[in-house]
Amino acid sequence: MVGTWHYVLAKHAKAMCSLERELGEKHDLGASEFEVLDRMIRHDDKLRVQALCGEVHLSQSALSRVIARLEKADLVTRLVCDVDRRGVFVMITDEGRRRYAEALPTHRAVLLEIFSDAPVPVPVS
Amino acid sequence: MVGTWHYVLAKHAKAMCSLERELGEKHDLGASEFEVLDRMIRHDDKLRVQALCGEVHLSQSALSRVIARLEKADLVTRLVCDVDRRGVFVMITDEGRRRYAEALPTHRAVLLEIFSDAPVPVPVS
DNA sequence: CTGCATCAAATGCAACAGCATTTAATTCCA
DNA sequence: TGGAATTAAATGCTGTTGCATTTGATGCAG
Numbered sequence: 001m002v003g004t005w006h007y008v009l010a011k012h013a014k015a016m017c018s019l020e021r022e023l024g025e026k027h028d029l030g031a032s033e034f035e036v037l038d039r040m041i042r043h044d045d046k047l048r049v050q051a052l053c054g055e056v057h058l059s060q061s062a063l064s065r066v067i068a069r070l071e072k073a074d075l076v077t078r079l080v081c082d083v084d085r086r087g088v089f090v091m092i093t094d095e096g097r098r099r100y101a102e103a104l105p106t107h108r109a110v111l112l113e114i115f116s117d118a119p120v121p122v123p124v125s
Numbered sequence: 126m127v128g129t130w131h132y133v134l135a136k137h138a139k140a141m142c143s144l145e146r147e148l149g150e151k152h153d154l155g156a157s158e159f160e161v162l163d164r165m166i167r168h169d170d171k172l173r174v175q176a177l178c179g180e181v182h183l184s185q186s187a188l189s190r191v192i193a194r195l196e197k198a199d200l201v202t203r204l205v206c207d208v209d210r211r212g213v214f215v216m217i218t219d220e221g222r223r224r225y226a227e228a229l230p231t232h233r234a235v236l237l238e239i240f241s242d243a244p245v246p247v248p249v250s
Numbered sequence: 251c252t253g254c255a256t257c258a259a260a261t262g263c264a265a266c267a268g269c270a271t272t273t274a275a276t277t278c279c280a
Numbered sequence: 281t282g283g284a285a286t287t288a289a290a291t292g293c294t295g296t297t298g299c300a301t302t303t304g305a306t307g308c309a310g
Contacts (some may be wrong), residue, residue, distance in 0.1 A: 005236050007263075011133050015130065020298090048288090100262080174258075211257065212259080
């Protein structure tokens with residue numbers, strides 16, 4: 001219990017630190033930016049901010065700002081939803097796909113480095 | 126690999142969020158503050174900042190500030206090391222022990238809540 | 251002994267996160 | 281239909297973080 005928590009804390013700290021540094025230096029992306037791009041790629045379509053919010057480990061406000069940054073960098077576009085004009089769709093751009101594809105190997109390398117000693121893969125929740 | 130990472134991300138986010146809220150509301154402590162107090166209790170003696178830095182998931186500067194906050198709240202005391210006057214010792218106060226003891230059940234309750242579904246305890250690294 | 255590299259901790263600074271609030275659009279019901 | 285309640289997203293604000301630098305103390309080479 002507490003042991004699991006310490007494991008999570010340690011791995012999270014190490015991985016986050018490495019990801020932030022590697023993704024930042026090599027691809028000018030933050031971990032949050034990458035996570036959002038990752039979700040977008042998985043859905044491969046325009047997606048409501050609301051929906052993204054449920055999948056990403058960020059508060060609604062933080063997500064809103066990450067999207068803003070990504071939009072400024074032309075990695076995603078925002079477009080208002082016609083049926084419900086409160087809602088906003090986010091769509092990944094070709095440039096976004098390119099940058100994601102570039103960054104993916106770095107991301108995987110970091111995880112490999114950090115979790116190579118993982119004794120037993122923990123099931124995905 | 127990626128699965129483990131997602132597990133770590135999810136658990137960390139949930140636990141951190143709950144800990145921050147519960148410890149904050151009920152005991153006016155942040156997760157970092159609690160972690161530092163926890164380390165101090167485990168060593169049960171004065172401890173070099175340097176040593177703490179290696180055990181805690183914080184940068185040196187962040188740790189320095191957490192200690193400053195804890196000192197302001199009279200939960201720890203700082204005292205310069207005589208043999209090497211660059212170094213600083215941190216010592217937990219009685220009030221610190223009291224507050225820690227108070228907060229511990231809350232901390233454990235959150236972890237229990239979040240990791241009760243943990244299928245197999247992951248070994249401590 | 252002196253000067254320079256090193257080390258410990260603190261601090262300036264900028265970025266990012268979450269909470270609370272705001273803005274704008276929609277829904278509900280009387 | 282019209283006004284209150286609700287919802288989605290954006291924004292103001294504050295606190296914490298990490299990086300880089302500073303401050304102060306040690307140690308070591310010449």
